[in-house]
Amino acid sequence: MKKGLRGTQLVKKNETKKHIKAFYKGLAQMEEIANKLDSSIEYREDNINDYVIPILGRELDSTEKFLILSKLNKSKEVINNIEVKHGEQESEDKPA
Numbered sequence: 001m002k003k004g005l006r007g008t009q010l011v012k013k014n015e016t017k018k019h020i021k022a023f024y025k026g027l028a029q030m031e032e033i034a035n036k037l038d039s040s041i042e043y044r045e046d047n048i049n050d051y052v053i054p055i056l057g058r059e060l061d062s063t064e065k066f067l068i069l070s071k072l073n074k075s076k077e078v079i080n081n082i083e084v085k086h087g088e089q090e091s092e093d094k095p096a
Contacts, residue, residue, distance in 0.1 A: 026064070027067065030064055030067040030068050030071070031067075031071060033052060033055055033056060033068060034067075034068045034071035034072055036055055037051060037052075037055075037068075037072065039072065043068075043069060043072055044069075045065055045069065048060065048065055048068060048069065049065075052068070
């Protein structure tokens with residue numbers, strides 16, 4: 001009895017590992033695609049597939065679209081924050 005229980009627990013543990021590996025593999029792939037896309041273009045949910053199909057070779061599902069768009073928006077926010085901070089430093093350096 002105990003041996004059968006251990007076996008089923010081991011099978012569940014291995015299935016969980018496979019799901020986690022697949023998730024992180026997909027996450028890494030979406031990050032790689034987001035890095036390949038041009039940051040100067042405004043991407044939206046309705047036009048992202050036009051830009052991703054040549055890179056990936058297929059359309060994105062809704063989760064993949066969400067991951068890529070959030071990654072692109074986050075990188076734009078970081079760039080905007082750097083530009084704002086840089087502009088503030090220039091104005092502080094100049095005497096009034």
